Amino acid sequence: MTELIRLSKRMSELGLCSRREADEWIAKGWVRVDGKVIAELGTKILPHQKITIERQAAAEQSKRVTILINKPVGYVSGQAEDGYLPAIALIKPENRWSECKVNTSFHPTQLRSLVPAGRLDIDSVGLLILTQDGRIAKKLIGENSEVEKEYLVRVVYNKPGRLPDSDLRLLNHGLSLDGKKLLPAQVRWQNDDQLQFILKEGKKRQIRRMCEMVGLKVVGLKRVRIGKVRLGKLPEGQWRYLRDDEPFN
Template sequence: MTELLRLSKRMSELGLCSRREADEWIERGWVRVDGKIVSELGSKVFPHQRVSVERQAAAEQSKRVTILINKPVGLVSGQAEDGHQPAISLVKAENRWSECPVDNQFHPTQLMSLVAAGRLDIDSVGLLVLTQDGRIAKHLIGQDTTVEKEYLVRVEYSRPGRLPEKDLRLLNHGLSLDGKKLIPAKVRWQNDDQLNFILKEGKKRQIRRMCEMVGLTVLGLKRVRIGKVKLGKLPEGQWRYLQEDEQF
């Protein structure tokens, strides 16, 4: 027998919105199942049932912003912690990149429900995504995400000579963290002291820990791409809006 699913979970699976958005829309009477409005939280549906949303939901979703920040060292990605400022503190009119291509006026209400879709360590720099759009957050940090993240990593080898080729192959595939094998990565030398990493997962301090395992010390780490969206010329400490034609 086909199993019943929570309506909010089913809406998230279908890519309509996040679960939190789904609950809001259900309460407002903006969700239909097989053409009938369902407004009770916790309602369940079968996978074969048709779920649709009213135009008001789509209109509200279109107003939600996604912001790209070039995060500097010393800021945390999410909530403020240990006296360190969060990256969202940079999102104000005076820090907006003068070359931002989106004709959108900044307003403090855009900070509401703006969450980091992924993280960068406090001592790492580069591309950080903050979004009000649950679909984008799920796409970037959901359990089944396969979105590539690209990093430039300045390293120093702590042993005599140069990193052996076999250890470079280990960085690409063969290491384990927290008792689990890492999925294959793409790691190559960018220049004499800098590696290029492309990952499809993001365990805590993953690159630094991978490097330690083969005798490398990370001196600097910069994220330059998430999916098809590049950091580009965005200056450190500044932000811009995601363009309509940009997709991760």
């Protein structure tokens, strides 16, 4: 016998929207199952049942924005903490990059439900994505996300000589954090004091902690790419809209 599944969860699995969005749409009467409007939150359905959404939901979703920001040091990714400003505080008309190619006018309503899709710690700089679109958030930080994140990491070795090749191999695969083995990474030298890291996960302060394990101190960390979307020439402290022709994968 096929198990019943919560409607909002099934909608998220199908990539229609996030679970939060699904609940909003259900409450507004915008979701049908096998042609019947479902307006009760928590409704469960069978996986094979046909879900359709009203045009209003699709129209509302199309208005949702995704923003790229080049986060400076001293800003936190999410909620304000310990007196530090969140990166969203930088999203105002005067900080919009003059070379932004998207023909969208800024409006304060775009800041509502705009959440960071992944973290970048207070001491790090570079590409941070903030989005109102639950589908993008799920793609970038969902449990099964396969999207690569690329970082340039300036380091100092606190032991004599150079980092042994065996420790570089450990950075690529073999380390554990919080009792859990890390996924394979791609780590290689860019020059004498800078490493390139490509990861498919993002545990808290992961790169700094990985480096500490092999005797490296991180003195600078910059995220330059998420999936196929690059930081490029976006100046520090400025932002732009994600273009329609910029898929993450």
